[in-house]
Amino acid sequence: MQLFSVDTDFEYVIRKPEQQRICFGSGQSRDTSKKGASPFMRYYTLEDNPNIGPGSYNVSESFNAIKTRPCSHSISKKGYSGLARFVKPIHYVEDYPSPSDYNVSSFPKHVKPQKYPFGSTSERKAIHVNKNPGPGMYVSKEIKGITFQHSFGGRVKMQLGVDLKCCSRNTDTCKMCGKKPTGDYWHLNNKIFLCRMCMTREFQEQVKFKKRELELFRKIRDCSGIHIHEGTDAKIWLMHPAIVKQWTRRETYLSAYLKD
Numbered sequence: 001m002q003l004f005s006v007d008t009d010f011e012y013v014i015r016k017p018e019q020q021r022i023c024f025g026s027g028q029s030r031d032t033s034k035k036g037a038s039p040f041m042r043y044y045t046l047e048d049n050p051n052i053g054p055g056s057y058n059v060s061e062s063f064n065a066i067k068t069r070p071c072s073h074s075i076s077k078k079g080y081s082g083l084a085r086f087v088k089p090i091h092y093v094e095d096y097p098s099p100s101d102y103n104v105s106s107f108p109k110h111v112k113p114q115k116y117p118f119g120s121t122s123e124r125k126a127i128h129v130n131k132n133p134g135p136g137m138y139v140s141k142e143i144k145g146i147t148f149q150h151s152f153g154g155r156v157k158m159q160l161g162v163d164l165k166c167c168s169r170n171t172d173t174c175k176m177c178g179k180k181p182t183g184d185y186w187h188l189n190n191k192i193f194l195c196r197m198c199m200t201r202e203f204q205e206q207v208k209f210k211k212r213e214l215e216l217f218r219k220i221r222d223c224s225g226i227h228i229h230e231g232t233d234a235k236i237w238l239m240h241p242a243i244v245k246q247w248t249r250r251e252t253y254l255s256a257y258l259k260d
Contacts (some may be wrong), residue, residue, distance in 0.1 A: 161255025
């Protein structure tokens with residue numbers, strides 16, 4: 001560890017810097033005369049009175065010293081200037097008296113209310129309220145319209161009004177008559193098939209199936225009306241696919257309101 005000696009005889013003196021006589025370090029007198037002024041400065045410096053205060057001006061002498069005076073026709077004796085010097089002064093007249101100016105001589109007499117309204121003792125007709133709901137209050141419990149089949153992660157499929165069976169060869173036969181159905185026919189889980197004639201007869205007579213069982217049947221048709229396969233999986237369109245799609249949507253919408 002290193003030790004240092006301290007000199008106690010040394011006197012520390014702090015001296016303040018001398019204040020300058022004026023700012024910016026210049027002692028020259030300022031020239032406030034027109035000497036060295038530009039023509040622009042001389043035009044706007046009309047008077048040269050360096051030692052006169054604001055309260056020492058003589059208004060009359062200053063006005064007489066002005067060389068360029070305003071036009072005498074621009075000031076009117078009526079106190080207006082410009083185009084408004086010939087306009088007649090507008091006198092404001094109060095059209096409505098104040099509340100204190102009203103003088104009510106006497107208050108009207110107190111009117112005694114009548115025993116019967118409108119001076120009539122006849123019985124009033126009772127208002128009969130129609131408790132029947134209006135047209136906008138009817139609510140149909142059955143929701144009609146196009147229904148869709150949803151699946152998790154899959155496409156949304158429209159539930160057709162008539163199921164379409166696409167196959168190269170249709171081998172479905174009617175359960176009642178044993179014949180091959182033509183056109184639209186009915187099926188139950190694609191296992192039991194009924195033609196239109198047998199379905200109509202069963203709804204009327206209910207020989208083999210009950211009414212609850214017949215309500216589970218759905219209408220179906222094969223694809224022979226829109227395309228042909230000719231024994232293969234390929235399709236030869238008999239109608240344009242856009243027309244088939246439009247026709248299917250229209251049929252699905254109408255099937256919700258028109259039932260066979």
